[in-house]
Amino acid sequence: xxxxxxxxxxxxxxxxxxxxxxxxxxxxxxxxxxxxxxxxxxxxxxxxxxxxxxxxxxxxxxxxxxxxxxxxxxxxxxxxxxxxxxxxxxxxxxxxxxxxxxxxxxxxxxxxxxxxxxxxxxxxxxxxxxxxxxxxxxxxxxxxxxxxxxxxxxxxxxxxxxxxxxxxxxxxxxxxxxxxxxxxxxxxxxxxxxxxxxxxxxxxxxxxxxxxxxxxxxxxxxxxxxxxxxxxxxxxxxxxxxxxxxxxxxxxxxxxxxxxxxxxxxxxxxxxxxxxxxxxxxxxxxxxxxxxxxxxxxxxxxxxxxxxxxxxxx
Amino acid sequence: xxxxxxxxxxxxxxxxxxxxxxxxxxxxxxxxxxxxxxxxxxxxxxxxxxxxxxxxxxxxxxxxxxxxxxxxxxxxxxxxxxxxxxxxxxxxxxxxxxxxxxxxxxxxxxxxxxxxxxxxxxxxxxxxxxxxxxxxxxxxxxxxxxxxxxxxxxxxxxxxxxxxxxxxxxxxxxxxxxxxxxxxxxxxxxxxxxxxxxxxxxxxxxxxxxxxxxxxxxxxxxxxxxxxxxxxxxxxxxxxxxxxxxxxxxxxxxxxxxxxxxxxxxxxxxxxxxxxxxxxxxx
Amino acid sequence: xxxxxxxxxxxxxxxxxxxxxxxxxxxxxxxxxxxxxxxxxxxxxxxxxxxxxxxxxxxxxxxxxxxxxxxxxxxxxxxxxxxxxxxxxxxxxxxxxxxxxxxxxxxxxxxxxxxxxxxxxxxxxxxxxxxxxxxxxxxxxxxxxxxxxxxxxxxxxxxxxxxxxxxxxxxxxxxxxxxxxxxxxxxxxxxxxxxxxxxxxxxxxxxxxxxxxxxxxxxxxxxxxxxxxxxxxxxxxxxxxxxxxxxxxxxxxxxxxxxxxxxxxxxxxxxxxxxxxxxxxxxxxxxxxxxxxxxxxxxxxxxxxxxxxxxxxxxxxxxxxxxxxxxxxx
Numbered sequence: 001x002x003x004x005x006x007x008x009x010x011x012x013x014x015x016x017x018x019x020x021x022x023x024x025x026x027x028x029x030x031x032x033x034x035x036x037x038x039x040x041x042x043x044x045x046x047x048x049x050x051x052x053x054x055x056x057x058x059x060x061x062x063x064x065x066x067x068x069x070x071x072x073x074x075x076x077x078x079x080x081x082x083x084x085x086x087x088x089x090x091x092x093x094x095x096x097x098x099x100x101x102x103x104x105x106x107x108x109x110x111x112x113x114x115x116x117x118x119x120x121x122x123x124x125x126x127x128x129x130x131x132x133x134x135x136x137x138x139x140x141x142x143x144x145x146x147x148x149x150x151x152x153x154x155x156x157x158x159x160x161x162x163x164x165x166x167x168x169x170x171x172x173x174x175x176x177x178x179x180x181x182x183x184x185x186x187x188x189x190x191x192x193x194x195x196x197x198x199x200x201x202x203x204x205x206x207x208x209x210x211x212x213x214x215x216x217x218x219x220x221x222x223x224x225x226x227x228x229x230x231x232x233x234x235x236x237x238x239x240x241x242x243x244x245x246x247x248x249x250x251x252x253x254x255x256x257x258x259x260x261x262x263x264x265x266x267x268x269x270x271x272x273x274x275x276x277x278x279x280x281x282x283x284x285x286x287x288x289x290x291x292x293x294x295x296x297x298x299x300x301x302x303x304x305x306x307x308x309x310x311x312x313x314x
Numbered sequence: 315x316x317x318x319x320x321x322x323x324x325x326x327x328x329x330x331x332x333x334x335x336x337x338x339x340x341x342x343x344x345x346x347x348x349x350x351x352x353x354x355x356x357x358x359x360x361x362x363x364x365x366x367x368x369x370x371x372x373x374x375x376x377x378x379x380x381x382x383x384x385x386x387x388x389x390x391x392x393x394x395x396x397x398x399x400x401x402x403x404x405x406x407x408x409x410x411x412x413x414x415x416x417x418x419x420x421x422x423x424x425x426x427x428x429x430x431x432x433x434x435x436x437x438x439x440x441x442x443x444x445x446x447x448x449x450x451x452x453x454x455x456x457x458x459x460x461x462x463x464x465x466x467x468x469x470x471x472x473x474x475x476x477x478x479x480x481x482x483x484x485x486x487x488x489x490x491x492x493x494x495x496x497x498x499x500x501x502x503x504x505x506x507x508x509x510x511x512x513x514x515x516x517x518x519x520x521x522x523x524x525x526x527x528x529x530x531x532x533x534x535x536x537x538x539x540x541x542x543x544x545x546x547x548x549x550x551x552x553x554x555x556x557x558x559x560x561x562x563x564x565x566x567x568x569x570x571x572x573x574x575x576x577x578x579x580x581x582x583x584x585x586x587x588x589x590x591x592x593x594x595x596x597x
Numbered sequence: 598x599x600x601x602x603x604x605x606x607x608x609x610x611x612x613x614x615x616x617x618x619x620x621x622x623x624x625x626x627x628x629x630x631x632x633x634x635x636x637x638x639x640x641x642x643x644x645x646x647x648x649x650x651x652x653x654x655x656x657x658x659x660x661x662x663x664x665x666x667x668x669x670x671x672x673x674x675x676x677x678x679x680x681x682x683x684x685x686x687x688x689x690x691x692x693x694x695x696x697x698x699x700x701x702x703x704x705x706x707x708x709x710x711x712x713x714x715x716x717x718x719x720x721x722x723x724x725x726x727x728x729x730x731x732x733x734x735x736x737x738x739x740x741x742x743x744x745x746x747x748x749x750x751x752x753x754x755x756x757x758x759x760x761x762x763x764x765x766x767x768x769x770x771x772x773x774x775x776x777x778x779x780x781x782x783x784x785x786x787x788x789x790x791x792x793x794x795x796x797x798x799x800x801x802x803x804x805x806x807x808x809x810x811x812x813x814x815x816x817x818x819x820x821x822x823x824x825x826x827x828x829x830x831x832x833x834x835x836x837x838x839x840x841x842x843x844x845x846x847x848x849x850x851x852x853x854x855x856x857x858x859x860x861x862x863x864x865x866x867x868x869x870x871x872x873x874x875x876x877x878x879x880x881x882x883x884x885x886x887x888x889x890x891x892x893x894x895x896x897x898x899x900x901x902x903x904x905x906x907x908x909x910x911x912x913x914x915x916x917x918x919x920x921x922x923x924x925x926x927x
Contacts, residue, residue, distance in 0.1 A: 276765065
């Protein structure tokens with residue numbers, strides 16, 4: 001009995017992770033909504049990666065003006081029906097400048113996803129490191145990190161981001177967005193990692209590994225960290241859509257991605273004066289934004305359901 | 315006089331699991347029937363079926379209470395019986411009391427569900443019941459919340475709530491399992507005393523043979539949804555016919571005997587051993 | 598209980614102080630020169646130096662911060678002698694654009710933000726909580742599925758997109774509502790309500806989705822509680838069981854979230870107010886951002902943060918009243 005416990009438990013706990021993940025993925029794909037969401041996300045990523053190829057194929061560029069596509073007599077409205085949709089401009093052109101909307105949307109996907117993914121990465125790194133330190137070591141590390149998380153969570157972060165970004169002229173906006181989003185987002189990760197790490201640190205297999213003489217470092221890296229991958233994956237999937245939405249919101253307010261770099265939020269902002277005359281202009285980036293956020297949300301829900309049997313029954 | 319008679323009761327859950335399978339039970343007015351069995355043997359499901367509290371399961375067979383078949387009754391008629399003529403207490407009194415209301419209110423609420431009574435009258439009943447189940451300063455404690463009571467006191471509150479309408483039958487589902495040993499004895503004494511005073515019949519569900527020996531007149535031994543043995547407590551305890559019952563009895567550590575080095579492993583009754591693979595169900 | 602309140606109050610004060618310090622640091626350590634911004638484009642170096650003195654920018658940052666805090670608590674004066682400008686309590690400075698005290702700007706705009714937030718809150722609570730409860734009671738039904746799909750859609754809708762779609766449909770296509778005016782809200786109730794309908798719906802669509810999802814999950818959680826089974830075993834009528842023993846506990850977490858959301862909205866629905874051109878605190882912030890009006894941005898940030906932090910405090914106190922277990926801890 002005793003020998004069985006000490007040899008099998010710790011190594012078994014780590015070894016089974018791979019198998020668990022495969023079966024979780026299979027269960028995930030069994031749900032039609034999750035499979036659809038995953039497909040949308042995959043397409044989105046592909047579009048973002050291949051943005052230059054797509055524009056090359058259609059022969060357009062996100063920054064090139066097409067004065068011949070708009071009608072100065074109508075105040076710069078696109079020529080033709082439905083926002084100037086034509087063989088050359090598949091999704092129409094921007095009123096006023098005549099820039100190709102397809103090209104801008106495709107490059108916008110790139111910016112939105114890149115910022116969201118990098119911000120998620122940053123908040124994961126910060127949240128996991130600090131949360132792990134707080135939960136695993138306890139004591140003053142826990143006190144400091146816990147207070148900091150409480151403070152950041154009760155902070156009015158959106159308005160603060162706005163203040164911060166608007167007060168920093170001449171800084172690379174995309175980079176600033178990543179840093180600010182990640183900085184205000186990490187406590188959501190840290191909170192979960194901390195509580196899980198606290199449970200795990202007292203868990204039996206960690207105790208067993210400790211009895212075997214594993215070092216703290218090995219314990220953290222080999223026993224605790226792999227067991228955190230589930231909850232962390234859920235927060236990550238859930239935070240990507242919220243970062244996409246926040247970035248778009250900030251860009252909409254004029255303090256996000258700066259033109260001429262296209263971003264969906266910024267495109268919608270510039271569509272506001274034209275909404276009555278040229279609804280296609282706000283519908284396209286808006287629909288892209290909605291579909292992306294929705295797909296990530298559906299996926300996040302599904303992953304949570306698969307990994308958390310308690311919520312699955314619902 | 316027979317108060318409760320269960321004939322051929324089967325309970326099947328949506329998942330297809332049959333928790334109770336053709337069970338027969340009989341309980342006389344004022345008597346105490348012990349129902350024993352390991353967890354998953356269908357004891358609790360049986361009690362919930364009697365209460366009509368299994369909306370998601372298919373319940374077949376006959377549950378005759380005071381001459382009336384409960385299985386044929388609608389929710390409205392069942393509601394008039396629940397709490398009023400058949401009351402129930404559960405295993406874990408903390409999770410069974412609503413944390414947001416004072417205990418006095420929760421007792422009064424049960425009373426008012428069945429009697430035309432004002433708030434004040436119902437509150438008086440609650441205080442009286444708390445006093446009756448041995449809670450000191452019942453007037454003050456009636457205004458306290460469940461978390462302010464100890465485990466044993468909470469179970470006393472549950473008993474007060476169950477008995478405030480003087481039911482004909484009290485179903486006690488593992489009433490002492492979650493409690494300390496000394497507190498267990500107190501609760502059992504309380505149940506014994508109440509039974510002597512009020513003449514309420516008790517269906518006592520437990521996995522603990524010791525509890526049955528102290529309180530019950532008759533006993534039914536359940537295994538995998540069926541009764542494998544039944545009879546007067548003395549009969550079953552001293553002359554168990556079934557191998558499973560023997561095993562169950564041997565599991566009770568005795569104060570007067572030498573402690574066995576290992577508790578015996580339970581053997582399934584002979585005819586059941588073939589089909590042990592079906593998953594275990596707890597309601 | 599009193600001890601608990603005192604502890605919460607101290608924590609609130611501490612958070613507000615940290616927020617003040619952080620906001621202040623951002624603005625006075627960042628490269629932009631407030632004196633330059635205050636003066637405008639064509640400005641002589643002498644004038645800038647003069648402004649620096651008046652704004653107290655020649656002092657060290659800690660001293661400036663102390664002056665700023667004193668201003669908030671007790672009011673302060675800018676400049677000296679005859680030109681001194683008195684900024685009464687609570688002083689958040691003067692707008693670079695309009696020279697009005699920031700506090701006055703904020704309090705003037707607050708009623709609009711309140712009417713947007715409160716109207717939307719009523720709408721989303723009614724729709725979201727009801728939908729969530731019904732979904733939980735009929736789990737797995739067609740209604741449940743439809744409601745949860747709609748809720749997820751609502752959660753995923755960007756506010757400004759909803760706003761534009763609504764505006765296009767209701768105003769341009771159907772002509773049900775007049776074009777939103779950028780002018781101050783009229784005093785006649787009909788006109789006022791008309792201009793607020795779209796912001797209410799816009800905000801409510803987002804929040805109703807969030808609340809429906811939370812309510813459903815909380816309600817399912819409480820329906821599975823043992824005390825609900827006890828309530829049924831007592832023979833309580835089903836509506837009483839649901840209302841008293843399932844809904845009440847399920848609403849507790851919603852109280853918390855609602856308090857925070859309302860607090861955040863009272864401090865200005867930035868995007869909604871900008872899209873519909875409603876002159877609330879959020880619009881003030883958006884305008885200030887566009888014109889780099891630093892004292893106003895700083896003021897709005899603190900003002901909104903104050904609302905969020907106060908909402909936190911109120912929620913905790915309300916929770917202590919509603920939940921006997923928290924009450925006991927204090």
